[in-house]
Amino acid sequence: MANANAAAMDAAGGIGESKLMAWVRANLFSSWANTALTLVVFYVVAKAVFFFGSWGIFNAVWIGTSAECRAAKGVGACWALFPEKWRFILFATYPFDEQWRPALSSAIFIGLYFFSAMRANWNLRLPIAWIAGLGTISVLMWGGVLGLSFVPQERWGGLVLTLILSTFGLALAFPLAILLALGRRSHMPVIKSMCVVYIELIRGVPLISLLFMASVMFPLFLPEGVSIDKLLRAQIAIIMFAGAYLAEVVRGGLQALPKGQYEAADALGLSYWQATMMIVLPQALRLVIPPMVNTFIGLFKDTSLVLIIGLLDILNAAKVAVADPQWRGFGPEAYFGVSLIYFVFCFAMSKYSQRIEVELNRNKHR
Amino acid sequence: MKTKALLFASAFVAVAASLPAMAQQTATSPTLDAIKARGFLQCGANGNVAGFGLPNAQGVWAGLDVDVCRAVAAAIFGDATKVRYTALTAQQRFTALQSGEVDLLVRNTTWTLSRDTSLGLEFTGVNFYDGQGFMVKKSLNVKSAKELNGATICVQPGTTTELNLADYFRANNIRFTPVVIEREEENVAAYLAGRCDAYTTDISGLASVRASRTPVPADHVILPEVISKEPLGPSVRHGDARWGDIVRWVHYAMLEAEESGITSANVDSLMTSTNPNTQRVLGVTGGMGAMLGLDNKWAYNIIKQVGNYAESFERNITPLGIERGVNNLWTKGGLMYSPPIR
Numbered sequence: 001m002a003n004a005n006a007a008a009m010d011a012a013g014g015i016g017e018s019k020l021m022a023w024v025r026a027n028l029f030s031s032w033a034n035t036a037l038t039l040v041v042f043y044v045v046a047k048a049v050f051f052f053g054s055w056g057i058f059n060a061v062w063i064g065t066s067a068e069c070r071a072a073k074g075v076g077a078c079w080a081l082f083p084e085k086w087r088f089i090l091f092a093t094y095p096f097d098e099q100w101r102p103a104l105s106s107a108i109f110i111g112l113y114f115f116s117a118m119r120a121n122w123n124l125r126l127p128i129a130w131i132a133g134l135g136t137i138s139v140l141m142w143g144g145v146l147g148l149s150f151v152p153q154e155r156w157g158g159l160v161l162t163l164i165l166s167t168f169g170l171a172l173a174f175p176l177a178i179l180l181a182l183g184r185r186s187h188m189p190v191i192k193s194m195c196v197v198y199i200e201l202i203r204g205v206p207l208i209s210l211l212f213m214a215s216v217m218f219p220l221f222l223p224e225g226v227s228i229d230k231l232l233r234a235q236i237a238i239i240m241f242a243g244a245y246l247a248e249v250v251r252g253g254l255q256a257l258p259k260g261q262y263e264a265a266d267a268l269g270l271s272y273w274q275a276t277m278m279i280v281l282p283q284a285l286r287l288v289i290p291p292m293v294n295t296f297i298g299l300f301k302d303t304s305l306v307l308i309i310g311l312l313d314i315l316n317a318a319k320v321a322v323a324d325p326q327w328r329g330f331g332p333e334a335y336f337g338v339s340l341i342y343f344v345f346c347f348a349m350s351k352y353s354q355r356i357e358v359e360l361n362r363n364k365h366r
Numbered sequence: 367m368k369t370k371a372l373l374f375a376s377a378f379v380a381v382a383a384s385l386p387a388m389a390q391q392t393a394t395s396p397t398l399d400a401i402k403a404r405g406f407l408q409c410g411a412n413g414n415v416a417g418f419g420l421p422n423a424q425g426v427w428a429g430l431d432v433d434v435c436r437a438v439a440a441a442i443f444g445d446a447t448k449v450r451y452t453a454l455t456a457q458q459r460f461t462a463l464q465s466g467e468v469d470l471l472v473r474n475t476t477w478t479l480s481r482d483t484s485l486g487l488e489f490t491g492v493n494f495y496d497g498q499g500f501m502v503k504k505s506l507n508v509k510s511a512k513e514l515n516g517a518t519i520c521v522q523p524g525t526t527t528e529l530n531l532a533d534y535f536r537a538n539n540i541r542f543t544p545v546v547i548e549r550e551e552e553n554v555a556a557y558l559a560g561r562c563d564a565y566t567t568d569i570s571g572l573a574s575v576r577a578s579r580t581p582v583p584a585d586h587v588i589l590p591e592v593i594s595k596e597p598l599g600p601s602v603r604h605g606d607a608r609w610g611d612i613v614r615w616v617h618y619a620m621l622e623a624e625e626s627g628i629t630s631a632n633v634d635s636l637m638t639s640t641n642p643n644t645q646r647v648l649g650v651t652g653g654m655g656a657m658l659g660l661d662n663k664w665a666y667n668i669i670k671q672v673g674n675y676a677e678s679f680e681r682n683i684t685p686l687g688i689e690r691g692v693n694n695l696w697t698k699g700g701l702m703y704s705p706p707i708r
Contacts (some may be wrong), residue, residue, distance in 0.1 A: 093425040219465035
């Protein structure tokens with residue numbers, strides 16, 4: 001049995017190898033031009049890999065002081081920055097002895113993402129899990145009860161701030177977006193024009209200007225002595241921005257739905273809301289998963305713009321970490337570390353959307 | 367225009383509200399009352415500049431400006447930790463103060479006439495005298511900025527630094543080629559790589575770059591010319607003069623302590639000192655704190671918990687490789703001078 005298997009595998013390997021050679025010849029070296037292009041690309045890739053290997057791995061300073069890093073400057077990377085600064089980058093100015101609280105909060109956030117990703121949980125369990133999860137996170141972050149010391153929002157920062165801004169930004173923008181998209185296709189002129197004006201106004205300005213307005217202009221219009229927290233103002237600006245963009249994505253789905261679906265719903269005597277909830281939205285949202293995830297990913301990264309109003313999200317925390325005179329000049333290493341974290345989140349979102357797209361559209365491939 | 371009107375209106379209301387209070391002998395400050403009721407001081411600081419305001423690896427704020435916030439909190443509450451910091455960008459800082467988001471702005475901000483008047487701020491003093499200068503490589507053998515004819519100079523765009531540079535060279539009738547690079551990091555890298563002959567920014571910035579970024583600091587010299595005045599200091603809103611007094615005298619108390627040789631280490635033993643000046647500063651006699659609307663041990667608390675000006679300077683600025691220079695006491699050839707506390 002084992003021998004037969006091995007023989008079969010050998011044969012397969014042999015065929016595979018000749019197949020590989022044929023593929024290489026057909027795709028990489030089919031003409032002079034292609035051969036030249038292949039060699040150039042190989043050279044560039046090899047050079048980049050070699051550089052990163054020697055800078056980032058072989059000549060890098062993994063553990064040590066900033067003085068040792070400075071000696072290796074230009075030759076090797078300084079990963080020793082992270083043992084020293086990782087807690088600041090991840091938790092920023094949150095009180096040092098209490099940093100298990102934002103750590104646990106980030107873990108709960110990630111747990112909630114996984115929980116929501118499983119289709120088996122798409123029922124009443126989902127809102128309950130979110131309410132329980134967000135309640136626990138609020139208690140952990142603010143404290144002031146159960147023997148936890150109170151921590152004001154000014155001290156929140158790092159990864160958990162990025163997760164708060166993007167999770168609440170998307171979670172609250174999504175219902176807003178659906179209402180705006182439905183409103184824009186409404187036959188009632190007042191509602192329609194209000195939605196159009198809102199969407200076009202918000203889409204017409206960059207997120208930075210919304211954040212600036214929220215942080216610089218808005219406080220001047222408040223009565224004296226009243227001030228709304230900076231984090232909340234930024235969060236509202238992000239929700240408004242995300243809502244306008246997602247609304248246009250949802251509208252795309254609504255318009256792509258064949259007219260027959262609307263007419264069939266009407267023929268069955270369903271009311272507007274019944275038709276929308278049971279017939280229109282389930283199909284429309286399914287159609288727009290790829291552009292929606294695209295918007296999600298974009299907004300997740302856009303939260304880093306809060307650095308211009310002085311909030312310490314994970315990117316700004318990394319920037320502040322390398323403003324320390326001891327570790328000045330090691331920006332590339334810090335940014336590389338943070339970009340890895342961004343990549344993990346964005347790549348997971350992208351992969352998950354591909355899977356869910358296949359699962360939800362299985363009926364079409366039958 | 368609207369915001370300005372609003373500002374004037376609010377300033378007017380604040381002035382009107384404080385008029386009857388001024389008539390009394392121990393007047394109160396609405397800002398101080400609000401801070402006491404709240405239980406902490408709201409301080410606007412820079413979260414990004416080493417030596418002035420920067421959270422360390424443990425997330426604890428430190429710096430010369432941060433020490434002003436801590437000293438004010440120590441004077442009010444007897445506890446230097448009762449401060450909440452708001453990290454402010456250069457664009458946000460004035461709005462944050464005007465709108466009441468912060469009680470006090472200490473964010474290496476240059477005191478100028480226009481800011482003191484049209485922005486509705488009140489600068490209460492100078493806690494660091496800075497000025498723009500030039501750094502060159504020693505091998506160039508340049509001894510003065512006037513010898514920089516035809517030089518290429520690295521500078522950040524959109525700052526007063528760029529304008530000062532152009533003004534200075536035009537006034538002295540020398541030619542130069544600016545190399546304008548947005549970020550400080552890249553500016554320094556360009557200078558070190560030899561793309562420009564000189565690098566210009568505030569002297570404090572040059573000194574810290576020389577100390578922390580150059581492979582051999584002795585290979586670079588900072589030229590003696592200081593081409594601009596950058597007095598950096600704390601500021602408060604117009605309209606609450608009593609609050610301005612408190613912030614002003616907190617800074618002077620730190621200077622006076624240095625001049626009288628009172629430090630955080632010896633302040634306890636000096637409580638029994640027979641020197642009349644020391645007695646007044648430490649609140650043993652004179653009742654100076656009550657006149658400010660504070661506890662009489664206000665200065666004792668500042669010195670005990672934050673230290674005198676020299677201690678704060680040595681803790682925050684000296685590690686950057688910056689000398690006391692003009693920031694020394696007037697008795698040692700500098701500009702730091704406290705009016706008498708009596």
